Amino acid sequence: MIPALAHIGEAPPRRRGSVRSLARRTADAIGHAVAEVLENDELASGPGLMQALDPRFKLVSIVAFAVTASFVHSLPVLIALVLATMALAAASSVSVTSFAGKVWSSAGLFALLVCAPSATAWITPGAVLVPLGPASITAPGLLIASRLIARVIAGAGFGLLVIWTTRWTDVLRALSSLGVPDLVVATLAMTQKQIMSLLRTVENMHLARESRMLSTGSATENRGWVVDRMAFVARRSMKTADDVYDAMLARGYSGAMPSLIDLRATARDWAWMAAGVTACVLVLGIDRMVFPT
């Protein structure tokens, strides 16, 4: 955690059994989202295997990994991919525990909930492993669910690793360098800045409401207030667009988005690419020849 951001999303001391208000919960969630993005930038600027790579090669890698994982059918190879993402995290100075925790608590948990019924005899009949009546877990059902969860975790894990080890400004530079039109890159850049600005505004709205409220408020009151604030954000977004454009013109905007930093591929980047291509071919070869489905 960045020391200056330590207060973000920090809840005040709570009595046991007390209920946090909607405003507090939303402000906390937004604060955590903002802090996470800023922490990612700090991690991406540090030392590590992935951090040292050219962002263009990382963007190509993320697509290559996701596509390769989508073609893998066997569970052992998918588990190997999950382990590979953890090894890459360790080599990139990323805490494996927090990395695995983040992947499991988001993509993994969701995948588990979604495909849990498919592991039962109700959806997938077959040899029963755990007898629980109509919800008995079957061998083919467990294989189907495990395969999906492993694939989701592998894809989400590698994506998260690239995000954690690449600054957003580098992602934009890489997109521009890979031929994405300047207009799109400029819009993406501005979107991220505006998201942070609007999130701050929304967080402050919720904190201000929290500080004025003596109780958590009824659901109807809260709903009315939330909708009113959403309308405020909509109006502010539309009005700010004109101001931003005027500011861009005042600074000499002509449609082009020049970058002051040139991206140059090094031997390390090409070695990474060669290793990545070899790994993809090996993974698919082993999947098809050693573990045919």
Place this chain on the structure above:
Amino acid sequence: MHIPDGYLGPQTYAVLDAAIVPLWMIAGARIRKTLKARQVPMMALAAAFSFVIMMFNVPVPGGSTGHAVGAVLIAILLGPWAAVVAVSIALVVQALVFADGGITAIGANVVNMAVIMPFVGFYLYRLVAGDRPGFGRRIVAAGIGAWVGIVAASIAAGVEFGLQPLLSHTASGQPLYAPYPLAVAVPAMALEHMLFFGPLEAVVTMGIVAVLARQDSALLDMKPAARPLRWLWAALAALILLTPIGVLATGTAWGEWSAAQLKGALGYVPAGLGRVGTLWTASMPAYMPPFIANPLVGYLVAAALGATLVVGVAWGLGKLLSRKDGSTPVDPPSARL
């Protein structure tokens, strides 16, 4: 509704990823015509708004909270093509910055939430609201558009999930990606959005439109209905032509069993169900008109008849609301995206 990597097989995500490229090009061309150079901050702000609206927790009955997507609202504010770009950008940022939604599944997420949802919602809003709506009619139209828009997007996601066991499976028939067939995936996705997320989306959209109509009605300028309606008819025709996909599904949707099927599964028919189940006899049970033998043709005809009925009811509702409103225009019509 953000689909992560791993749920869709290559045959599905490749098609959807390829499909969004021309859609983005058309959307870009449409926006460029109208917004000129001002498009960059406008699109960025709309995308940021689309992102941020998903961060608002809205209380729902039962003590829980949920969040809206806002795609139909953005379409109402900026037009459907601008909504395509704005929501697409928000989805790309979510995938690349917050790891929410997959890289290979970007096409599917864009098609569902940035194309189907705003287009269906916006044109239904236009159909019900008309060219010069009064306050009440505009709010009702926004609610109907938002509810139908998110339900349509969820059905599209359900179809994408449900096609996986048909498209990709092992030699023994085990699904390799999303494991549920169409008969389970579509009703599961549609029901939760019809009952939970749809009403939430409708309440939020209606509320924001109501506040804006009172405080800053210029943001809700309507555009002429002629061209949007052409698109509506084209989209409706395309959807009707796609309905035979439903024939691919085997079995009965979960929870939609007939008395005979229940008897086969349970060995008996619950007394209440047996009594109530015979109260009404549908004229076209199982979407099969009795006068057509071919199931594909029957499905198509049922879809066309059903669509005509729904459009007729929506049109009638619009007329009724228009009469009650006294046709008081809130703001003048003007051309938007």
